[in-house]
Amino acid sequence: MAQPKYRLIYFNLRARAEATRLVFAAAGVEYEDVRIPRDKWPDLKPNTPMGQLPVLEVGGVTLCQSMAIARFAAKETGLAGKTALEQAHADMLVDGIDDLRGKQAVIRKASEDRKEQCKKELADFAPDFLGKYEKLCGPHGHLVGDSLTWADLVFYDVMSKVLAVLPGALDGLPRLAKVMDTVTANEGVAAWLAKRPDTPH
Numbered sequence: 001m002a003q004p005k006y007r008l009i010y011f012n013l014r015a016r017a018e019a020t021r022l023v024f025a026a027a028g029v030e031y032e033d034v035r036i037p038r039d040k041w042p043d044l045k046p047n048t049p050m051g052q053l054p055v056l057e058v059g060g061v062t063l064c065q066s067m068a069i070a071r072f073a074a075k076e077t078g079l080a081g082k083t084a085l086e087q088a089h090a091d092m093l094v095d096g097i098d099d100l101r102g103k104q105a106v107i108r109k110a111s112e113d114r115k116e117q118c119k120k121e122l123a124d125f126a127p128d129f130l131g132k133y134e135k136l137c138g139p140h141g142h143l144v145g146d147s148l149t150w151a152d153l154v155f156y157d158v159m160s161k162v163l164a165v166l167p168g169a170l171d172g173l174p175r176l177a178k179v180m181d182t183v184t185a186n187e188g189v190a191a192w193l194a195k196r197p198d199t200p201h
């Protein structure tokens with residue numbers, strides 16, 4: 001069998017690589033999903049462009065920066081948005097989601113005595129944030145336009161972690177709830193979620 005065109009290298013985490021994995025899954029594109037053990041990282045680090053993972057190797061080039069990688073994968077697979085304006089809209093929503101991702105990510109990193117406070121900060125932040133996204137979301141289960149884009153996939157990735165902390169976060173937000181359903185109903189994503197190796201946060 002021919003080698004896949006893309007080689008995604010990261011740790012055994014969802015974190016900063018899952019958006020790209022979801023893009024490839026949704027598009028049905030083969031790629032090599034390389035997960036580096038932590039003890040092998042010091043050897044690899046000096047050979048990465050910015051000393052960080054993830055990287056994507058493609059056509060003899062090594063790309064880094066997780067969102068640049070996911071955006072490139074979306075462009076390559078037709079999931080970036082159909083027009084320049086749709087693409088900008090998707091970029092806008094993806095960039096915005098980082099604020100929600102940040103509030104969610106600090107919970108895991110917080111010391112035990114800070115965790116409850118961090119959860120409260122997420123609970124205080126999420127309703128207003130998600131209310132704005134609900135207004136920006138299209139009516140047919142897609143954040144942008146009338147078909148799947150990487151914005152839906154990034155939203156799904158972050159939101160699935162937020163829902164683990166705040167199970168009612170999408171109550172009363174039917175458009176966003178529909179995006180979650182659209183993503184999990186996508187054949188490629190469903191297949192990926194069914195076979196995904198045990199991958200922490």
Ligand SMILES: N[C@@H](CCC(=O)N[C@@H](CS)C(=O)NCC(=O)O)C(=O)O
Pocket residue numbers: 015016045051052053054064065066067
């Ligand atoms: N802005 C970068 C941040 C990448 C980053 O922080 N990667 C971490 C893992 S999530 C890393 O490589 N840590 C190991 C190190 O810095 O030596 C991105 O989005 O890709």
